Every structure is written in structure tokens, then in C-alpha cells.
Amino acid sequence: MTKVQLSGVRKLFGTFTAIENIDLTIESGELVALLGPSGCGKTTTLRMVAGLEAPTSGEIMFDDKDVSHLPVQDRNVGMVFQRYALFPHMTVEKNVAFGLSVRKVPKAEIEERLAEILDVVQLSGFRHRFPAQLSGGQMQRVAIARTLITKPSVLMMDEPLANLDTKLRGEMRRFIRNLQQRFGITTIFVTHDQVEAMELADRVAVIFDGHLAQYDTPDTLYRQPHSTDVADFMGAGNLFAARLAAPDRAETAFGTLRVAPREDLRTGEEIDVVLREEAIDMLDRPDAATHQALSGEIVARDFFGANVNYTVVCGDARLSVSEQSRRLLDVGSTVWLDIPPDRIWLMSR
């Protein structure tokens, strides 16, 4: 179990700044996602923790020991690459045993640990196969086994679920989760997909342009983003400029919203509001008991099976509303929208 700390880490490639300045603490045994758009520096961060790149300045610490300039071979970390990077000329068993054989571990011990780890990843029957003869999910499990057999202090994964189809994705997610809990290994993974980050991680570090934008649990990130950039990246569809007319009233382009008062925001302040699509209730007739008094017209309907998304024009704004498809409302019908004040997130500008 290892605590990983990045303090004041900066990375330049020539004149290009990949990482401006990142401070990040990953607790021992935690599963953390580095989330950001491509080119934001998340992979560079991961490669620096692995030792494949050296930071230009700042420190990377494992359990309070500076490892910034420790060669990759001596860092005892594990990495599962996005396309697995299995050795194509070796069988599953040779691939998995590679880390032990370069460490000159005795043959008998290699054989024992090999059998054990192949059992963990459920690949005992595939020992003599070559990577080209495996499916995507099996290749990923070989890559994980090859890493875990060396008992790394930190496990890193690059887009672990990106190359898998939907069904396998759920399976691998549970598999990785179980494995991580069973070995209690500190795990960092990189992804550009907010869903992947939320479904797997204990905490998510959102990185934009080499900066750490927010570092929080998935539900906090989703419901209480610190900035419009984060909100946007976490898939917020309804993001509107507003003015706080009173502590509990925000004026928007589609009408006045009743909001929960916040001590850190001043009356009269220009703010942004986030309305989560699934937090909006849609009524087909006005109801005096609702929190809000907003009416609009459905202009589009997208059916996704279990869910259905509506686009509702409300004043000068278009809101998107998502509900379970227990009913289907027609395009053109007038609806009344209601949102509990405590489900409206306010951000100062």
C-alpha cells in the first residue's frame, strides 16, 4: 500500500507546457481517475508517476519518499497500457512471467505465482495461447496479471475500459474493482470519458490544460462542479447564466428560479446555474404545489430505450429534460417544469 503525492509538478516538452503545475495526493489503497480531454496532460501525469517521463520541476513522492528521478525499472509500479502492449511473440504464460524472470526469481517460485495469478484473472486455460489468439477482454486480463504478479506498489491503467464493448465493460469494471479491493493496491487510471471515471473511481481529478481543475468524489463532481468547464465536461446539458436577485431567487433567460440560499454568494451577483436533466420533473398540467413556475413547449424527443430525452423551449432558453420512458409525451405539447431548489447548483463567476 503506497500513498502517492505530486507536489508542484511541472512538465515541459521543449517549449510546450504539458503540465503547468499539479498538486495531487492519492491515498494508500485509493482508486483515482485522471479525467480530461485529450491533450490535457493526464497521460503525461501518469507517465511521470510510472517513471517513463521525468518532471521538469516538482516532486513525485511514494509514501513521502521522493522518487521523481528514480529509474522506471526501480520504481516497482505496474502499468496496463490502453492497447495492452502485450509481447506478441510470447505466450500468455511467458508474458505474465516476464516481470519475475527479469528479476531472476527462482523458477519454482515463478511457476507458483504464475499459477496463482492466472487463476485470479481466470486465464489458467489460456497459458499457451498467443496474444493474437485472445479477445480484447482476455488480453486486458493478461496485461493486468503481468503487472500484478510483480506486486507493484502502484497500479496504473490507461483508458482501461475504452476498448471494450458495452457488455464486457460492465464485467471488466466489476473485475477491476474487486481486484483493486482484494489487493488493496493504490490505483490510478487515465480516461477522457466521464462515465468511465465515475463508474470506476473513488475520486476523480479533472485536468484541463495542465491544471488540476477539481479533485472530488464522482457524485460531488457531478452535482457540484466548481466551474462551468468542469460542469460541461461532466456532461451538464443545462448550463445557464443567471443573476442572483435575492438569496433564494435566480433570474434566468427562462424565468425566475427558486434556489436554495448559499452563504458564499452575494445578492446581485452574476452566477451560472446547472440544472441536471434528470432532476427536472415534467408535468402535463400546472400544479400549485410545485417549487417553480416554469412552462414550456416540447420541441424534440430522443428515445433511448430505458430513457427518453426531451428538448423544451422555455422563455428564451432550450432545456433538456431526461426521464425514464414510462410515458412518452408528444412533441408540441405544453409542459410545466419543476426542480427542487436544493437540486439546482449555483456557481459564482
Place this chain on the structure above:
Amino acid sequence: MTQARHDMNRRRERLRVILQLTPILAVLFVLFGGALVLAVLQSLGFAPWFGVNTFPDFSYFGALWSSASFWWSLGLTLYYATVSTVIALVLAVLLALALIKAFPGKTFYKYLYKLPLMIPYTVGIALAVLMLSNGGMLSRLAAFAGLIDDPGQFPQILKTHYGWGIIAVYVWKQVPFITLAVYAVLLGIGRETEEAAAILGADRKTIFFRVTLPQILPGIVSSTLICFAFNVGAFEAPFILGGGFPDTLPVVAWRYFNDADYTLQLQGMATVVSIGLVSGVILFAYLAAYRRYEMNMGRN
């Protein structure tokens, strides 16, 4: 009834395939098969256009193979071909590994190293004469720098049976070729498996021999195969830069062909066929060894 129709359809189908293959088969036969058959026939005494027809007659091979000079020539031929291929391979792999890394001026260097590919062998030979001979650039520079008193004292590089001049020309010309092939394979396999190996604790030597080399082996085998086959059959470099008698086999063949006594052309053909046999056997053995290696790794 239906059976008969079925048979007819199959025959028609087969005929169609043969007809479609005819053009390529004709080209293959004229270009390769025809020349090969003719060479073998001639070496066995079939040359009615010279008034010689003692087919089948193994005396040309007999005369050739029973002379000690043939075996000397064969040894020299294989020595030049093998040494230059091995040196070129080692340099080319190092160069390709270097080209994968980022360094200043890489774009320029990537053009520069390919230059010998575009320059003909004969120009390379002329360059070797200019640079390496006694009285060439290197010897004059050495004399100028005071390393030797007179350019004439420069060690003899060309026209010896060590063949350093020949080897230098082959290496100069073939390093870019092998580099190109290996570099392309290296680009294809990417850096990831090497990085994965490093993270798993392997040092640079282990990474090269256990991860990189096995993956670039197909590129190495095919490019060295081509270079070796060329080196065995090449004529100009050993003719101009070689040490004289005993010559390499292609030069021996050329001397027979060039002799005023045109019936010696049959002896020349026997030499050519011998070169073909030797290089064929070696290349076949090389491929078989590689195939065996692949099978041992469990690939099919």
C-alpha cells in the same frame, strides 16, 4: 444427368481459372523459368548455336568443381557476402534504433542516411577508390596530419583478398536499405512493448534481446536475405576492388563469358548455375532456420 452437368460446370470453372492465370504464368515463365532452364541446359552441354551439343554432359561442372581455385573463389564470395551483410545489419539496427528516438536535426538526418540508396554501386566503387586507395583522400589526409610520412605508406585497403574495399562498398550501400526495413518494422511495433518491459523491471539489454529483437526479426530476415543474395551474385565491386586471382565466382563467370574462346561460355554457365545452387541452398537453410525459430515460439 445432374451429376454430368455438375462435372461439366466444374471443368468449365477450372478452365476459367487457368485462363485467368495465363498472363502472369507466361511472364513468370519467360522472365524466370525460361532463363533458368536455358542456363541449366547450357551448363549441361546444350548450346547448338555454338555448334556444341553434348547434352547431358556433366564435364563442365566436373572440371569446375575439381579445381582448387573454384573452392577458393567460392570461399571468397561467401566471405565478402557474409561479412558485409553482418556488419551492415549491426550498423543498420543501431541506426534504426537511434532514428526511433527524438533528436535535433532528425528530419535532415532521415534524408541524409538514405542517400547511398540513390547512388549507383559503380559510383560507390569510384568513391571507394577515391577515398581508400593508396594516394586517395584518406591516405593524403593521414600524410597531411603527419600520421605517415608519405601517402604511399598508407595500409593497403583495396585490391587485397581481405576485401575491405568490397565490404566497405556493400556496407555503405546496404546499411540504408536494412535500416529502412528495420525502421519501418520498429515504427509499426511502437514503443509501448519496450516501455511495458521497462516498467516490469527489464534493463535496456534485456529489453533489446527479449522484446525488441524478436519483433523486428521478420524485417531483419527479409532485408538481410536480399542483401546476402545480391552480395553473392554481385560483380562490379569484386572485379574492380578485389585482390585478383582467385576471383569471386561472378568475376570468374564473367572471365569465361568474356574469353575469346566462346565455347568457354558453357563453363561460365556452369559457374553461374553453381552460384545459384550455393546461394539457393544457403537462403533456403536460412529461411528454414528462421521458420524453425518461429515454430519454437509456437507461431504458425
